[in-house]
Amino acid sequence: GYEQATTIIGLENLLLELEGPKGAMTRNSNWYFVSVFGEPSNTGRWSWRFEGHHLSVNYTIDKGEVVAGAPLLFASNPAEVKDGPKKGLRPLPEIEDHARSLITSLKEDQDKLAKQPRAFPEIKEGQPKADVGPPVGITADKLTADQKATLLKLLRAYTDRMPEEFAAAEMKKVTGTPDAKLYFAYSGTAKPGEPYTYRVQAPEFVVEFLNVQADSAKNPANHIHSAWRRLPIDFGLAE
Numbered sequence: 001g002y003e004q005a006t007t008i009i010g011l012e013n014l015l016l017e018l019e020g021p022k023g024a025m026t027r028n029s030n031w032y033f034v035s036v037f038g039e040p041s042n043t044g045r046w047s048w049r050f051e052g053h054h055l056s057v058n059y060t061i062d063k064g065e066v067v068a069g070a071p072l073l074f075a076s077n078p079a080e081v082k083d084g085p086k087k088g089l090r091p092l093p094e095i096e097d098h099a100r101s102l103i104t105s106l107k108e109d110q111d112k113l114a115k116q117p118r119a120f121p122e123i124k125e126g127q128p129k130a131d132v133g134p135p136v137g138i139t140a141d142k143l144t145a146d147q148k149a150t151l152l153k154l155l156r157a158y159t160d161r162m163p164e165e166f167a168a169a170e171m172k173k174v175t176g177t178p179d180a181k182l183y184f185a186y187s188g189t190a191k192p193g194e195p196y197t198y199r200v201q202a203p204e205f206v207v208e209f210l211n212v213q214a215d216s217a218k219n220p221a222n223h224i225h226s227a228w229r230r231l232p233i234d235f236g237l238a239e
Helices: 002-019 094-105 108-114 145-159 164-176
Strands: 033-037 045-052 055-062 065-068 072-076 183-188 196-201 205-213 223-230
Touching: 002 055, 002 072, 094 145, 094 183, 094 196, 094 205, 094 223, 108 183, 145 164, 145 196, 145 205, 145 223, 164 205
Parallel strands: none
Antiparallel strands: 033 045, 045 055, 055 065, 055 072, 072 223, 183 196, 196 205, 205 223
């Protein structure tokens, strides 16, 4: 998680080169902020946030233990550096590679369930609820053993961004979800350079992913947004 986050921050320098100082957006690798909510303590409840362009990391601590770690958003522009000294750099490769592997493995009848007619919308900001609606797509009980293993690898790529003990607790939510209640859905294609989105949803969490925008060098579908969110509500809040 630390390596991915610092790589994302470092891309601000590349975006500044590509867009120039008069670009529409501020590109500054120092323009990231820490916020603390409540009084840090080993006995009380408090939270902290690290946030800036393409990063939003939120943790709630109760009695010295992390009890919530959402929303957790990592994004990357470009998803893959196409030119220059950093050519080939991919800050978030696993969340694309495992998803594409799963999509291309789907048989026709499976694909009819998983593929959606429209792209999923952009990840919502500024509200404590993901508000993604009811789950859609194919359930894990309709996947083969190999396909389900790929789906678990995809979800582990998200939890691996988290502290080890908390990541293990979140993966227990994944493996403890009945297969009939774990959904995977996507739109678009799995071909590089073509837009696609996907979503993995269970009663306690949702993963949202979009690769629909061109990067700052105008390469199509090379700008990704990805988030792990807690259901029904983020930030360790009670509904």
